[in-house]
Amino acid sequence: MNAPISTRPRRRRPLRRAQLSDEVAGHLRAAIMSGTLRPGTFIRLDETAAELGVSVTPVREALLKLRGEGMVQLEPHRGHVVLPLTRQDIQDIFWLQKTIARELAAAATAHITDAQIDELERTNDALAAAVGSAGAEAIADIEFAFHRVFNHAGGRIKLAWFLLNAARYMPALVYAGDPEWGAAAVASHRRLIAALRRRDAAAVTEHTVWQFTDAAQRLTEMLERAGIFD
Numbered sequence: 001m002n003a004p005i006s007t008r009p010r011r012r013r014p015l016r017r018a019q020l021s022d023e024v025a026g027h028l029r030a031a032i033m034s035g036t037l038r039p040g041t042f043i044r045l046d047e048t049a050a051e052l053g054v055s056v057t058p059v060r061e062a063l064l065k066l067r068g069e070g071m072v073q074l075e076p077h078r079g080h081v082v083l084p085l086t087r088q089d090i091q092d093i094f095w096l097q098k099t100i101a102r103e104l105a106a107a108a109t110a111h112i113t114d115a116q117i118d119e120l121e122r123t124n125d126a127l128a129a130a131v132g133s134a135g136a137e138a139i140a141d142i143e144f145a146f147h148r149v150f151n152h153a154g155g156r157i158k159l160a161w162f163l164l165n166a167a168r169y170m171p172a173l174v175y176a177g178d179p180e181w182g183a184a185a186v187a188s189h190r191r192l193i194a195a196l197r198r199r200d201a202a203a204v205t206e207h208t209v210w211q212f213t214d215a216a217q218r219l220t221e222m223l224e225r226a227g228i229f230d
Contacts, residue, residue, distance in 0.1 A: 021062045023058070024052055024061075024062035025061075025065045026168065027052060028048075028062055028066055028072075029066065029071065029168060030171045030174075032071050032072075032082055033169055033219070034173075035085075035228045037082050038082065039083060039228065043080045043082065044079065045059050045079070063080045070083060085223065085228055085229070087220060090216055090219055090220050090223070091216065093169045093170075093216075094216035097163060097166045097212050098209050098212040100159060101208050104160060105209075106201055107155065107156050108153040108204065109154075109195075109199055109201040110199075111154045112196055116153050117193060117197055119149055120146060120149055120150060121193055123145050124190065126142050127139065127146065127185065128186045131182030131183060131186060132182065136173045140173055140175075140176040143175075146189060170219075174219070175215065188207055188214075191203075
């Protein structure tokens with residue numbers, strides 16, 4: 001089974017950023033985590049490079065990164081094949097994110113300013129307006145902006161960086177393309193903002209953790225429906 005990658009809308013723009021291999025790895029990782037690239041699929045260098053509008057070199061470098069993450073395996077004389085994804089993998093990925101997010105939530109409650117809370121509210125209003133009317137990429141960008149403000153509010157920037165790296169295993173466009181998820185995210189953010197205004201650390205942590213629990217459940221159910229765990 002051979003396949004190029006397509007996790008974004010059909011109209012593409014060539015990738016021209018400095019770290020092309022990271023960009024390509026992000027595309028491949030999202031395709032694997034969303035089930036677009038199924039276990040047992042061989043990732044062909046030429047086809048993937050053409051699909052993403054890059055040369056073969058960043059694709060090769062991206063596959064090396066993914067081999068280190070245990071997402072693909074090099075089979076001699078055949079190429080790189082997607083490894084199985086398990087329910088435990090999903091649980092582990094989101095457990096790590098929840099563990100880091102708890103610490104960031106506590107720090108944010110203690111240190112966030114009223115101006116930052118106002119910014120969160122404006123961003124969430126923009127998210128509410130975008131859900132159901134904007135494209136998945138625009139929605140994902142707004143969601144990212146919301147969590148960037150929240151995760152940096154406590155001043156623990158290095159810890160926020162670790163969460164950012166753990167979050168790269170979440171197929172953001174899959175979530176952003178689901179209006180049901182979007183509505184749930186907006187409602188969850190509103191509860192989170194209200195808890196921040198009260199400086200209620202327990203409630204802030206609860207609402208933060210819920211978002212990762214919900215995301216894990218949605219992804220697991222989607223992959224189950226797709227037969228990825230079979």
